[in-house]
Amino acid sequence: GMFLEGDRWRYQLREGATVWDYVKHPLLSLMYYLYKLSVAFSWKFVFILCTAYGINQGMGEEWSGFAAKFYMADHLHLSPARAAAARGLSLVPWQLKAIYGMISDVVPIMGYHKTGYMLIAGSCGVLAFFILFALDLSFVPGILVFIVAHFSMASPDVMIDAAVAEKAKSHPQFAPDLQSLCWGSLGLGGFFAAATVGYMQESIGSRGIFGVCILTGVAILVPAALGFLREKRRDPSTIKPICLSCKQGLSDPLGKWVFYVAIIVTFVSVFLGFFAVFNESEHSVIINGSVTVFCAICIIFPSLLYCLSRISLVLAKASSFIFLRGAIQPSTTVLFYWYRKTRSNCERGYPCLDPGFLGWMDVAGYAFLFVGTIIYQKYFASWSYRSIFIFAQVLLVFVNLMDLIWVTRLNVKIGISDKVFLLGEEVLGPIVRRLSEMPMLILAAKLCPSGVEATLFALNMGLSNFGVSIGDYLGQALLGILGGVNPPDFNNLAVFILLKSLTRLLPILLVYPLVPKGSPLDDAFDIARRFAGEDEGSEVRARGESAIPLTDLKLSSSDNIHMHEDHERDELVNRDDVGGVAVVGDDDELGGL
Template sequence: MALNPTGDNGFSLQDAHFEVDKLDTQLHPSHRPHHQGGYAQPSPAGIAVGESEAFANGTEWPASPIPGVPPVRTREEYSVRYKERVHRLEANASLWDYLLFVPHAMYMFMNRLCDAFGFKFIGLLMCVYGLSQGLGENYMSMSTDYYLKDVLKLEPASAQAFKSLTHLPWNIKPIYGLMSDTLPIMGFKRSPYIILAGGLGVTAWLTLALLRRPSFNLSAFLILLANYSIASPDVIIDAAITERSQLAPMYASDLQSLSWGSHSLGGILGCSTVGQAQAHLHSRGVFALTSLTSLSILILASLRWLPEKQIPRGPERSNACRLAWHKGGQRSLYLLAFFVALCAVFLATTINHIENRLTGGYITIAVAVIVTAVVYTTLGRISPKIARPAIYFFLREALQPNIAEAMFYWYTSAEGGPGFKPQFLGILNCIASVSMIVGISLYNRYMSTWKYRTIFIASQFLMVGAGMLDWVLVKRLNLRVGISDKAFVLGDEALVPLLRRFAAIPFFVLAAKVCPARCEATLFALLMALSNFGGDVGSYMGVGLLKAFSVSRADYSRLPQVVLVKTFCRFIPVMLIPFLIPDASPADEILTEKEKLLKEGEDEEGDGEDGVEMGRVVMEEESSPARRRQKGSSGSERGLMGQRLEGGRENGVGGGEVRPELGHLGTPLAMAGGEKDSL
């Protein structure tokens, strides 16, 4: 993990290491300093701060003593071993060679990853993304919907509020990353948090399965824990992938491909089987099955399938929080992340206890306004080019009411409604997954050179059209022209995820580009959390909308009006785009005015003294301590990483939201050029 040396107060991480080593030497003269030259010598069993610098200098370490964990190598060695394990067809390849190309290439793909990082880490990665997220979220989504409707017997508005409350763990994912970085448990930063999440997940799922007289509050708490058991390991593995991608950059795309491939395969397996499981086992039985996904990561993490260095007892462990606080001046970002998390917790715990719909609406709007102002002010000090897109990412979701639960109730139990069965809903989820893959291909082929504004405006207008399809279905107009409900909703379900993907890909590309240097990881995670929180604000707006129109399990007569209001609200983000989104394309470099001057000065450096002097002036201004304090420049936590998108028709638990879920880190590697994954 590479760390930048200087913070906004002139205090560097190397200085912090030096002070810790000096104190340790004074207390224990026989000790050798942990941080010679400002960086720790890494353990061969894991990834430690400073390894990327050591790799750059050609340093080598001995073979790892842990079975299943390969030795840490130099970048040159990684590159050589990578090239040896890339499968290519010869010029005189036979038909048989072509037929075996894909399986052989897949074998070599897994072989080189296991050779570089060990089968244990690769196995845990596939388990977290494939079983815990891909399979587990699909099972959780449908079983929770039926649990709220059939067991708790909630009204649509109450179910919508319930889902928003239990979705809270996804809104505070940056906090998990900060905790794992600064609060090691028994000297380990990663594995204990996965073990904790897995244990809580198993407990939550089995309790839900065995609970015979559930209450609203207890069920909400247990499903919230279940969401945490999926969200937290995602952050930890994202961090581990990023660290390894920095040490061996040639493997970065392979790691992203494996994570997204595992997620997709697990998702397809989940959506193709959850319908049958729900039909035969009902919600409690599906909850019991889902506990196996949490059990899998609990067992593997307990067996130390995530290799990492144990921080020894002493100043290095006890001062972890202090070092992180002073690291590159990121305290303003940390405080902003905590503020957003606090607002998410406040809104989630308050709205569910307010009966008056006007009061709930006023509180939701007030929180949204406060978050907008604080985020704009704080990020504006760091970089003007990040503040406006950040506000758009939040408001785009917050201004579009979400009524997913009301639509689910109407789909499955409304008198005169479609009456869809769990098996058919599972098919819809599979179609949505395929549609998102198609959306990726279409974007990369035709839209990757469009301007951001064009993409966002076009996707919003198309989403308005998709919303009108819901209105046609609810009004039953499709039956009047001879189109069955199943045929009509299949088309709708294929269109909406595709459009969401069109908006999601440039969203992450833009987020990656506007994150200023030295704080990419924290800022990117914060942008994802803002988008998630905005989605929950939209859900609370949907709750108020359903209450305002008195939509209930017994009366769906005014549901068409709710659908119309929701649909026309999708026009609102269009009006914000010219003011908040830069007039550039994904292929363009986004620069501030001073960065443009600096770039022009560099371009003119060979033409005369003026260009050199202009570049020097800007560089001196940008590097001055006062300017750094003004901008809040900060150190980098990690490197580049990708975020995942779990898409669907609407925002909701499991399958229905654009969830950058995020994690805590990084920018999409394959996404900007193809797509990491996700998002």
């Protein structure tokens, strides 16, 4: 039964429990778990948290991301390179999460810092998915609507994370439970969507799935309109003018540097997205690739080092690694064009996989992401950051080289069917990704100084997402340089896979210059001291950078940490998705992951 242990409610089986007690135990445990959170925060807050993470993000990302690939191929008739550029532009909202938080802090809507923005996001989601469902859009309008759709899923994540952080501060004993609810809702929503999306694609098509996605916007619009977030409305007389609030924010010795980086990332990501899509000059491939490299190496990287080193040099280098790690690994959805079921692919002896099977591939991915988390916690949590990243990158090379076996049809020659071979790769890919993503999340959180935890953590996750988009743009350029990697012949596809696989070794060159020596078990001071010597460690301690409690590390439904899975199993899963850092209790209290 349920009993009070200290200040926390717990539920456990009574002595002499029967078989029936064990059968109903999981359901009753969940009921008691939700009950105690509802008593502490109200059922309305628990409800909107579940709908925001489980329906809006978990289901919304999986359904819309899966349908978008078919929509771009079948309705917009985009080539793999063109689709990579379009996808990079549509994912820009996930790179601006720090900006959402800053704007909501400075500009309340009708006296609310979060609820008003949730209403805007929900309305945008309903409108965007209705347009995708009802109208036969051309290329440019379609991409613009996709941007709005992703905004409707990216911005509520920031608002809910901030609300969870506030609740964790006022009720620190419930901080792990709140985070478990976030993770659980996100995972269950994504798992359910993955199990159904393949059959939905076969029965109602991509536009039909967009119609179902309207519900993901309603899932946050209605609860927010009914006040489920339980946000107190500010007295209009206490609201400062926007200019004064911005001036005060820029006077913060730490926050202003985070703001500068967020602004730079915003402008560069928007520019690159539109430039990659709308530059159709004669040498657009070379120009796009050159501009992308210039922006990444000559603008973003120096900006990170200059601005964030004003907070901490170890933070600046680690944030640079988080960005560059994805930026120097080209990725595209060209394999999706090659293995999906079309008449041309089937006639040429390509895998010809139907949408139903592709959906179950995502289900397997979710299951083995969980396995990867367990393996990380059990075997790799004590490894150093450098060892984990190097080991993971080497494994990624071999996982990507499995695609080379696939596209050369060697697996068929030795008697292994495409579906069996692909499921084998689906087992390895998510596990390897999780081995590198978990320490990256922990490193990003631990290096966030007190006072700007949530904003800086959101910035780091936005940088990770931006790095993946840069990789998409570079993948587009690589496809163009090779030429012929297009349906129906897919010439040079094996060469592209080989080059793409070898680029997974490049982040290893960045590990020793940018990644600290510590391990996920070390606190921020030890990491800084080991990486930069006693002077840097003293500087960090003087600024109050102790071990930051980690209570709001969250991955997006597609992994995605808010990664957007493209079945190549080689991307960082980061869109999504990811939250901020909540400081729970005293500075020396360590929250649970």
